Amino acid sequence: MSILFQVLPVALRAMVPVTLCAAGEIVGERAGVVNIGLEGIMTLSAFAAAIGSWGSGNPWLGVMVGLAAGAFIGFLHGVISIYLKGNQIISGVGINLLGLGVVGFGTWALWGAKSPMLDQQFWVPEVPGLGISPFVLLTPALVGLTWWLLHRTALGLRIRAVGENPVAADVVGVPVERVRLLAVVFGGALGGLAGAFLSLDWLHTVSPTLPAGRGFIALANVVFSKLNPFLALLGGFLFGYFDALAIQLASVSGFGGAIPYQFMRMIPYLATLVVVALAIGRARFPAALGQPYRRE
Amino acid sequence: MKQLTQTIFVLILGILVGAVVMAVWGHDPWGSYASLISGALGNLRAFTSTLARSLALVLTGLTFAVGVRAGLFNIGAQGQMLLGAVVALSCSLLPLPLWLRLVAALVLSGLAGMAWALPVAILKLFRGVSEVISTIMLNWVAHWLVFYLVLQKLADPVLGQRTFLVPRGMRFPVIKGELTWALAVSLAVAGFFFWFLWHHAKGYEVRAAGLNPRAATAAGISVRKAMSLALLLGGISAAWAGAIQVLGRFPYAITSDLANLGTLGFDGIAVALIGRNHPLGILAGAFFFGTLATGAAKMGLRGVPIDMIYIVQGVIVMFMAAPEALRLLRWRRPKPRREVSG
Numbered sequence: 001m002s003i004l005f006q007v008l009p010v011a012l013r014a015m016v017p018v019t020l021c022a023a024g025e026i027v028g029e030r031a032g033v034v035n036i037g038l039e040g041i042m043t044l045s046a047f048a049a050a051i052g053s054w055g056s057g058n059p060w061l062g063v064m065v066g067l068a069a070g071a072f073i074g075f076l077h078g079v080i081s082i083y084l085k086g087n088q089i090i091s092g093v094g095i096n097l098l099g100l101g102v103v104g105f106g107t108w109a110l111w112g113a114k115s116p117m118l119d120q121q122f123w124v125p126e127v128p129g130l131g132i133s134p135f136v137l138l139t140p141a142l143v144g145l146t147w148w149l150l151h152r153t154a155l156g157l158r159i160r161a162v163g164e165n166p167v168a169a170d171v172v173g174v175p176v177e178r179v180r181l182l183a184v185v186f187g188g189a190l191g192g193l194a195g196a197f198l199s200l201d202w203l204h205t206v207s208p209t210l211p212a213g214r215g216f217i218a219l220a221n222v223v224f225s226k227l228n229p230f231l232a233l234l235g236g237f238l239f240g241y242f243d244a245l246a247i248q249l250a251s252v253s254g255f256g257g258a259i260p261y262q263f264m265r266m267i268p269y270l271a272t273l274v275v276v277a278l279a280i281g282r283a284r285f286p287a288a289l290g291q292p293y294r295r296e
Numbered sequence: 297m298k299q300l301t302q303t304i305f306v307l308i309l310g311i312l313v314g315a316v317v318m319a320v321w322g323h324d325p326w327g328s329y330a331s332l333i334s335g336a337l338g339n340l341r342a343f344t345s346t347l348a349r350s351l352a353l354v355l356t357g358l359t360f361a362v363g364v365r366a367g368l369f370n371i372g373a374q375g376q377m378l379l380g381a382v383v384a385l386s387c388s389l390l391p392l393p394l395w396l397r398l399v400a401a402l403v404l405s406g407l408a409g410m411a412w413a414l415p416v417a418i419l420k421l422f423r424g425v426s427e428v429i430s431t432i433m434l435n436w437v438a439h440w441l442v443f444y445l446v447l448q449k450l451a452d453p454v455l456g457q458r459t460f461l462v463p464r465g466m467r468f469p470v471i472k473g474e475l476t477w478a479l480a481v482s483l484a485v486a487g488f489f490f491w492f493l494w495h496h497a498k499g500y501e502v503r504a505a506g507l508n509p510r511a512a513t514a515a516g517i518s519v520r521k522a523m524s525l526a527l528l529l530g531g532i533s534a535a536w537a538g539a540i541q542v543l544g545r546f547p548y549a550i551t552s553d554l555a556n557l558g559t560l561g562f563d564g565i566a567v568a569l570i571g572r573n574h575p576l577g578i579l580a581g582a583f584f585f586g587t588l589a590t591g592a593a594k595m596g597l598r599g600v601p602i603d604m605i606y607i608v609q610g611v612i613v614m615f616m617a618a619p620e621a622l623r624l625l626r627w628r629r630p631k632p633r634r635e636v637s638g
Contacts, residue, residue: 036428040610076614086618089369089428093565094614100559101606108601109321208603216432223429262444269433273415276430277423 003248010244011237012136013202017042017194017211018243019139019236021218023146023229024190028074030150030227031183032163032288034088035077037095038191039215043208044095045069045195047103050206051110053122063124063196070192071185078184082177085292096215104208115207124201135197140233142190147229159183163286166293176293191215213269214243220272224279227286235275242271302619303570303577307584310612317607318600328595335594336587344473348545350586352377354482355537356564357582358489359530361573363427365493366526367506368420372431373534374561375438376412380405380535381542381550381557382442385450385459387466394465401466401539402481409535410528412438417524427527435561439554446550458549468544478544482582485533486575492529493575502526534561563589566609569616585609 021038028035035041048069053062073095080086107116127134150156161169162176170176199206217239225232246268250261315325336346356373363370387401412434419425450459468476492499504512505522512519537560542550550557567585571577588605596602 080614080618084618084620086620088617090569090617091614093369093371094610094612094617096610097562097566097606097613098610100562101603101608101610104603105317105321105601105607108603208606213432213436216429219426220429220433223426260444260448262440262447265440266437269436273419273425273430273433276425277419 004245007241007244007248009132010247011241013133013240014243014247015233015236015240016133016135016139016197016202017214018218018221018239019143019233020190020194020197021215022221022225022232022236023143024187025218025222026187026225026227026229026232027146027150027159027190028184028187029222029289030163030286031159031180032166032286032291032293033078033081033180033184034092034290035074035095035184035187035191036089036092036216036219037073037077037099038092038218039211039213040092040095040097040099041070041073041188041191042195042198042211042215043099043103044073045192046199046210047106047195047206048192049196050118050122050199051106053200054118057121059122059124059200062122062200063193066196066200067189067192070195071189074185074188074191075181077188078181081292082180082184085294088290100208103206103210107206107208115205115210118199118204118206122200123204124197133197133201135193135201139236142193143229143233146190150229155179155182160286162293163288166288167296170293170295180293194218217268217272220276223276226284238275239268239272243268299572303572303616306612306615307570309615310608313611314604314608318604323598323600328598328600331598332588332591332595334591336591341473342590344471344475346583346586346590347479348474348476349590350582351478351482351544352537352541352560353563353567353582353585354486354578355533355540356561357567357571357578358485358564358575359534359537359561360565360568361571361575361578362489362493362502362526362530362533364568364573365506366502366523367509368523368526369428370413370416370431370527370530371428371562371565372413372416372434372527373530373537373564374559375431375435376409376531376534377538377541377561378435378438378442378554378557379408379412379538381538382445382450383408383535384539385462385542385550386445388460388462394463397463397466398468398543401543402536405535405539406532409531409533411531412535413527413531417527420527421520421524442550443554446552446554450550451552452549456552458547458551460549462543462548466543467548468540474546476544478540481536481540481544483579485536486579489529489533490575498522498525534564537561537564563609566613569613 045066049062049066052065053059077091080091081088158174158179162179166176198210221232221235224235246264250264318325318328337343356377359373383405384401387397387404390397390400416427416430419430420427446459452458452460468478470476501517502522504517505519509519567578567581571581592602592605
């Protein structure tokens with residue numbers, strides 16, 4: 001049973017992308033915009049971050065590039081769904097497809113390989129003395145920041161107002177479209193950070209399917225969290241734990257090879273299904289979620 | 297007509313973005329597109345190969361389309377397609393006459409696709425779980441399940457890189473070149489969905505549920521039943537996409553990296569979008585992406601990575617999300633309507 005504790009360090013790492021994406025998506029959904037393109041945002045920003053680190057030799061600059069890439073895609077999604085009144089789900093699907101294409105094309109064009117490994121000099125270094133990833137410390141801090149932003153600032157109030165009742169917000173002078181765009185860009189930026197973490201810190205590679213469904217698990221985490229960032233942190237740890245357990249069990253070929261590793265790899269996805277099926281019912285989403293705002 | 301112009305415009309935009317990307321990376325875009333076209337449509341052999349490539353896309357496109365008609369974003373075609381392929385292949389092992397094995401393969405793979413769609417319907421209708429989340433999770437479960445079966449249970453004893461072959465008499469007969477009678481399956485399913493959606497009461501209920509669930513409920517239509525029906529029929533169609541890919545196309549097996557099944561399920565989304573979720577449009581959309589995919593292999597010979605077509609596909613889908621984006625591109629904008637407040 002010691003394996004249940006052995007996986008903790010991996011679980012903390014696996015917590016990061018699912019939590020960061022969920023925290024960002026919570027802000028977007030509070031403002032009334034769904035982004036199912038998180039998977040693509042992570043794929044693209046992992047790639048961008050790798051280029052940034054590889055090109056500059058400075059991993060932290062790479063992280064910034066990843067963040068900027070995520071924010072930029074968030075901006076595109078925001079323009080399509082807020083200003084052009086587009087379909088948010090279709091736009092998100094488009095982002096995911098774009099992730100597959102751009103990264104598949106780009107890794108071939110740049111490195112001539114499908115999933116090139118990054119040398120250690122391009123990795124984000126661990127926190128000295130602690131031996132853990134700086135992202136593991138950064139994630140709870142950003143979750144706290146997100147909660148503070150949403151519930152303790154004037155901007156947060158506006159964000160929640162435009163998601164709940166854009167007409168009323170408009171009447172009292174809140175610029176609905178600008179606030180929504182800001183929220184979606186913020187969500188994209190956190191997704192970008194998660195992508196940079198995947199390539200520069202955790203997996204040390206870039207590929208078109210790098211997040212392996214974690215962007216969608218983050219969406220499930222948003223449901224689980226009832227749009228509360230702190231519960232998303234708990235959910236992130238829970239999903240991270242299953243993820244880590246699957247990876248660990250798969251590598252030791254599960255119970256002396258009795259269970260094939262492919263079945264272990266199903267654990268996080270099945271766990272997500274079960275958790276969401278049990279959690280839903282309780283979640284209450286903003287009233288104007290998914291609807292473009294048109295002034296009467 | 298307006299929709300058709302819009303769609304053609306979006307396709308051209310996607311192709312242009314592709315050209316820019318190629319140019320930025322130092323490839324000759326128009327030369328590459330020329331070799332794409334000649335590789336996909338240049339002669340009869342290429343043409344039959346393109347048609348063969350499009351057949352599965354018709355089916356996964358229909359899966360997404362019937363979902364949208366019922367008001368769902370069903371992106372589970374990928375998992376159902378993988379499962380259908382592996383079930384169809386496994387039917388080679390049945391102790392039946394070869395032609396009966398082909399029939400059994402279609403029946404059983406269809407059932408498997410339906411079974412994979414069932415949890416989506418149950419979770420959606422009884423627990424309120426978004427189909428976007430549940431289908432993606434089931435896609436990954438199917439991926440690992442099929443991966444396991446292909447590697448551990450169905451692998452060719454001699455050749456490691458693929459499963460055993462479908463026996464000759466069980467394959468769809470060849471029409472010409474690479475094109476087989478799997479064509480009949482795709483056309484029949486497209487015809488079925490046309491008849492079902494516009495000439496059958498249940499199909500009418502599906503469309504009513506998608507257009508306005510409240511009005512449908514008020515009219516006595518069970519939205520739950522309509523949505524379930526759309527998910528289950530979609531599951532059959534997607535599974536058959538996998539089945540005809542294995543029974544009706546070279547290499548008549550599944551490669552151990554699942555590459556010959558690829559992302560046929562996800563590609564169906566783009567096919568349905570440019571086909572406006574109409575069976576006729578989907579036939580055209582599948583042919584468009586079939587051309588891109590077949591020709592991209594030719595383009596790959598010139599050093600352009602095949603993933604290029606996914607960039608084109610992604611751009612097309614993003615523009616299809618926002619029809620109003622096109623209005624920005626018009627030189628003459630529509631006059632702003634004066635609004636009278638009061």
